[in-house]
Amino acid sequence: MPRNPRTANPPARHPRTAARTGAPARLVFEIGCEELPPQAAWDGARQLADAARNAFQAARIAVGETRALSTPRRLVLIVEDVAARQADLVREVRGPAARAAFTADGRPTPAAEGFAKGQGVSVAALERRATPQGEYVYAVRREPGEPTSRVLGALLPQLAGGLAFPKPMRWGTGTVRFSRPVRWLVALLGSRIVACEFAGVRAGRRTYGHRILHPTPVAVASAGAYDGTLRRSFVLVDPEERRRRITDSATRAAREVDGRPILDPELLDETVQLVEWPEAFVGHFAEEFLALPREVLITVMQHHQKYFAVEDAAGRLLPAFVAVRNGNRRGLATVREGNEWVLRARLADGRFFFDEDGKRRLEDRVSALRDLVFLDRLGTMADKTARLEHLARILTRLLRLSTSDGQLLARAAHLSKADLVTQVVRELPELQGVMGGIYARLDGEPAPVADAIREQYLPRGVTLPASTIGAHLALIDKVDTLLSALAAGITPSGSQDPYGLRRAASGIVAIVLRHEIRVSLDTVARETGVIPTADEGRVLQEWRSALRQRLRAVLIDEGISYDTVDAALEAGADDLVDAAARARALWEFRRTAAFASVYTAFDRAARILPKDVGGEIREELFAAPAERALLGSLRKVQDVARAAARPGEQGAEDGAALGADELVRRYGTALERLAGLAGPVDRFFQDVLVMDPDETVRRNRFALLAGVVGLIRPIADLSRVVVGEGKAAAPS
Amino acid sequence: MTFQDLILGLERYWAARGCVIAQPYDLEVGAGTMHPATFLRALGPEPWTVAYVQPSRRPADGRYGQNPNRLYQHHQYQVILKPSPDDVQDLYLRSLGALGIELRDHDLRFLEDDWADQTLGASGVGWQVFLDGQEISQFTYFQQAGGIDLPVVPVELTYGLERIAQFVQRKDNIFDLEWAPGITYGEIRREDEFEHSKYAFERADVKMLRDQFAANESEAGRLLDAGLIVPAYEHVLRCSHTFNVLDARGAVGVAERASLMARCRTLARRSAELYLKHREELGWPLLRKRHDAA
DSSP states (O other), X not given: OOOOTTEEOOOTTSOOOHHHHOOOEEEEEEEEESOOOHHHHHHHHHHHHHHHHHHHHHTTOOOSOEEEEEETTEEEEEEEEEOSBOOEEEEEEEEEEHHHHBOTTXXXXXXXXXXXXXXXXXXXXXXXXXXXXXXXXXXXXXXOOOBHHHHHHHHHHHHHHTOOOSSOBOOTTOOOOBSSOEEEEEEEETTXXXXXXETTEEEESEXXXXXXXXXXXXXXXXXXXXXXXXXXXXXXXXXXXXXXXHHHHHHHHHHTTTOEEOOOHHHHHHHHTTOSSEEEEEEEOOGGGGGSOHHHHHHIIXXXXXXXXXXXXXXXXXEEEEEEEESOSTTHHHHHHHHHHHHHHHHHHHHHHHHHHTTSOGGGGGGGGGGSBSSTTSOBHHHHHHXXXXXXXXXXXXXXXXXXXXHHHHHHHHXXXXXXXXXXXXXXXXXXXXXXHHHHHHTTOOHHHHHHHHHTTOOBTTBOOOSHHHHHHHHHHHHHHHHHHHHTTOOOBTTBOTTOHHHHHHHHHHHHHHTTOOOOHHHHHHHHOOSOGGGHHHHHHHHHHHHHHHHHHHHHHTTOOHHHHHHXXXXXXXXHHHHHHHHHHHHHHHTXXXXXXXXXXXXXXXXXXXXXXXXXXXGGGOOSHXXXXXXXXXXXXXXXXXXXXOHHHXXXXXXXXXXXXXXXXHHHHHHXXXXXXHHHHHHHHHHOOSSOSSHHHXXXXXXXXXXXXXXXXXXXXXXXXXXXXXXXXXXO | OOHHXXXXXXXXXXXXXXXXXXXXXXXXXXXXXXXXXXHTTTSSSOOEEEEEEEEEEOGGGOOTTTSTTOOSEEEEEEEEEESOOTTHHHHHHHHHHHTTOOGGGSOEEEEEEEEEETTTTEEEEEEEEEETTEEEEEEEEEEEETTEEOSSOOEEEEEEHHHHHHHHHTOSSGGGSEEETTEEHHHHHHHHHHHHHHIIIIIOOHHHHHHHHHHHHHHHHHHHHTTOHHXXXXXXXXXXXXXXXXXXXXXXXHHHHHHHHHHHHHHHHHHHHXXXXXXXXXXXHHXXXXXXXX
């Protein structure tokens, strides 16, 4: 453990008996709760360990390994080798210069007396020390450390009170807020109780074992005996041990039906925090239910019953499930039978709904979307469908999709929300889109339409739409959500984003980049017609800024320095693929030797230019060879530089189809060629006085420099680049 | 264990733990929470413990008595303990034991579940209780009612009586449950289920219901102005049920839906505020009584 550099060991002149000092001891602090939500159990433990590390350091208590464990009923802090006392606090404060503090014959001046008084030390205790600035007077104060047990009495309740939960609650007549009611506290340093209190509960050595298997309280003899005591009370306090036991016993249970459990990671994380003493078992359901779509079966099992589905070696679902009981094997037959009974009822419901849904085509359900609200203030799902169909036409035109692709996209948009009024999706909302895809296929819709409907809600996690039509549908779905919300005056604030607008923005960026969709998002936004004319400025500004922020985050995540990203985005972020390409090319280029010369050329030219310069360059006004030379170089590089200029924004049809890699390559070439301007710009500034007294000559020189800036600026606004020691060649 | 054994067992258990055994409210309600013994008594600092069966009507859930798991009217067993006692989970678990459920032979879970009721402006934090994978109860620490923060937190235990009975009797179909020896749930309830479903989905007179909603709303407002809290609140309950029937009838449009609920919520909030004020004027009688006893 690193020590605080401003602390020191207790000085030797305070010898202590072994009993007073004591050897380092283990600390256990257990916050016993009613069943915590799984996320709160995970987060609470993480926060507890982090906060404890900081708190011990701040309290000058030397400690060994610090970790926090959790179960559904407890958050536990375990700290090894906790020193018996705080380190003494040594405070050194520099005072006046020695010659101001003491007279020549060594008597203290009023300055020394004032300083000593202010620091609470006697004048005699002031120390004189040589420093590089000369000799100074120092006040040194040593505050002896307190016994750790006393410090912990205040520190532990603060740790508990400092935990933050997304939905804290109150209970009884108390005012403390916690994730769930706190019912007991164990606080042991070695074998001694740390006297403290939190949420109206006094800490002691009494804990509780498994709710059913060990209903009576149990005393923990010492911190070292904690884990073992709990284990004997049927509690595995380490979540990783429970995870192993769940995985092992689930795998063993599935083997009984020659299958293996699908150990969905989220469900596994959740299950670990639902049980203190896990025991997996296998249950069965009737084979006939396998006729239901795989997604329906898995959703019913995983999301609603918290069971793991079971598949065979070929990946086919078996008519079986693995459930994890919080307990041992007693009465397991009853538990299995109960769970099978519940699942059977659930699956019978599911089959009923699925069969009912099959009686009508998706097409015939679209009209019912009138009765379904999309989002407050944003109309119904029928309104949303109409907007998506319009957006599909816009995208088809802007991307110049083939007639058949355009028709597929339009069809997918038309049917996309129809599954929301099916019974299966009403019962299992997480299957929106997935069911639409299944029903579309059953209706005989073209496969790309069915796939697109299934993929419309992606990205989810790292999964992005794979099909082209799916990417387009997923894109316009999010464009509509974000734009309609902004148009209605809804914006995400702080951590609050109830409409999922940030998610929509990051979805747009992810899809556009992955599928290299070259389109002006400004144009898309304008053409939707959802923006009220009076509000156009505000909405467009928020729209651009939402997307630009997301793109910025993505590029910085790739390892590109923030100022490089800002320089590229400042030059335009309307075509996201193009903007990303400029950022990536600039980042590459920035780590070459040539960057410095381009930067310098740009910087010198940009600095001297007033706003609003322009006009033609008139060669007849040239007075120095350096002017002619610069113009020559300008003409030589401008074709290459312009070839890479943003096709999407300028409507230059030839460039609009370029992929991301090709764009990066072209911008890279352009930047390299621009390096050729550095020498001529240099010479120009050396030989020519830009601020010529004759205005015509001066303006002509500005025009020449504007030509230089004008070639670089469409790629990146280099004034955003932070150049400092080593910055220009910052490693990725 | 018959359906009525279940009710009798819970009544005896909670009466023995000092609960007032109240009767179901004699108005149409969607849940036991709407009973004034919960909604109003939850407010303010006064202690209160009560238990009762509440037949609960959910018109849109009606299935003409044909669906094995859905009902127009189901039965909740509702317990309110205010302030929530420290051992409330144990009290709840022992009530299952009192029903003959030996917990060591089962798997019991408290699964996170937060609850909110839009029409009452009420919300809470707690769990769904699962027994061998079956949800049998809702367990909620109220945090707000009528949009007002609760200074003393009541805990609400709601047992789903049909669910528990189905589970205990292993009946896939609610209507096959044995209500009393020799007579089934279906024999007692199925005709009513059919007729209520028929009414709510097909025959309810939309104009009459709309008029009723408006009349009850204005009457509630008038009574609130007159300081008659419970009669006013009863008209709020009537509004709420009328809204539910209109909704089942398919007569409520998207925009109207939110507005009708907001109108109920406004009245519920006013009732709650007035109730609090009134109890305070009375000097929080139940609180004073406990202090005097202590």
